[in-house]
Amino acid sequence: MISLGKGSVVCCGAPEIESSKPSLVLKKFGFMKIQNGKFGGVGSRFAAPIKSMEAPKESCVNVDVSEKKVPQMSTRGNSTNILWHNCSVEKSDREQLLQQKGCVIWITGLSGSGKSTLACALSCGLHARGKLTYVLDGDNVRHGLNSDLSFRAEDRAENIRRIGEVAKLFADAGIICIASLISPYRRDRDACRALLPEGEFIEVFMDVPLHVCESRDPKGLYKLARAGKITGFTGIDDPYEPPLKAEIVLQQEAGLCDSPADLAETVISCLDKKGYLVA
Numbered sequence: 001m002i003s004l005g006k007g008s009v010v011c012c013g014a015p016e017i018e019s020s021k022p023s024l025v026l027k028k029f030g031f032m033k034i035q036n037g038k039f040g041g042v043g044s045r046f047a048a049p050i051k052s053m054e055a056p057k058e059s060c061v062n063v064d065v066s067e068k069k070v071p072q073m074s075t076r077g078n079s080t081n082i083l084w085h086n087c088s089v090e091k092s093d094r095e096q097l098l099q100q101k102g103c104v105i106w107i108t109g110l111s112g113s114g115k116s117t118l119a120c121a122l123s124c125g126l127h128a129r130g131k132l133t134y135v136l137d138g139d140n141v142r143h144g145l146n147s148d149l150s151f152r153a154e155d156r157a158e159n160i161r162r163i164g165e166v167a168k169l170f171a172d173a174g175i176i177c178i179a180s181l182i183s184p185y186r187r188d189r190d191a192c193r194a195l196l197p198e199g200e201f202i203e204v205f206m207d208v209p210l211h212v213c214e215s216r217d218p219k220g221l222y223k224l225a226r227a228g229k230i231t232g233f234t235g236i237d238d239p240y241e242p243p244l245k246a247e248i249v250l251q252q253e254a255g256l257c258d259s260p261a262d263l264a265e266t267v268i269s270c271l272d273k274k275g276y277l278v279a
């Protein structure tokens, strides 16, 4: 049996880790269970990763200056002289542990189309099946990571780019990541799709007409936008570009709405068919 420890962040290079063995620190603070003298009932497959956790210095790049063996550095945006570092615990190992495949479910649609409700219903439905999910809701992420961003086009693009990158990390962790944000521009959504391997980005379009969303108006934002008290509101005086090739289109009309649980079931059966609910 494999025991998962408490949620934690291990920062190699932190004083606690450098002054002692990381494994002992994790154990001391109760983050991992020890079974058979090894972490989490590990088998041979996991011996190497745990060894590497115990020796942070091994994670340094070996640059043998005398023999001029200099690794190939890269540049990404303003980050120069950076080097990708691989870890021997891979995505497939995490997926094996979780018995699922990491992917991104990207829910897009107008404000009030039911994105957050579906994201939550989906997370509940998958959780009940023993699957690990995490919801990245536009509204919520704007409370922290993206609180510096407005609703101008370039800030929306940056909002979507950052959430796309975070979602990619979650998928790499083996988690079924549910991103729910308006993401009104096709180009930005397509850029997030391009971050992931083929098939791992599942776009769900909440195809709900503006008049239905506006009649729901749970936050009163459409009313404010119509009154000119909010400018640049999606669907009113800011564009929404519907997806052209979404994997799933959930159409709803006034009085003809499936329940959130039924909509979630549609998405779950798509995940099931695509093999994401097994390792």
Ligand SMILES: Nc1ncnc2c1ncn2[C@@H]1O[C@H](COP(=O)(O)OS(=O)(=O)O)[C@@H](OP(=O)(O)O)[C@H]1O
Pocket: 110, 111, 112, 115, 116, 137, 138, 139, 142, 151, 155, 156, 157, 159, 160, 180, 181, 182, 183, 184, 219, 221, 230, 231, 232, 233, 234, 238
């Ligand atoms: N101008 C404007 N346009 C659209 N939405 C607005 C605006 N100002 C505030 N809000 C609130 O912000 C929520 C949308 O945030 P997102 O991060 O999903 O938007 S975006 O993807 O960057 O376009 C959105 O939440 P949802 O209603 O859940 O979609 C609104 O509550």
Ligand SMILES: Nc1ncnc2c1ncn2[C@@H]1O[C@H](COP(=O)(O)OP(=O)(O)O)[C@@H](O)[C@H]1O
Pocket: 109, 110, 111, 112, 113, 114, 115, 116, 117, 118, 216, 217, 218, 257, 258, 259, 260, 263
């Ligand atoms: N499937 C549905 N059928 C009917 N009403 C819904 C459905 N999904 C959501 N709603 C309602 O629509 C409103 C907007 O839902 P919400 O999930 O907040 O949308 P969004 O995140 O897209 O802004 C809420 O009042 C919610 O209760």
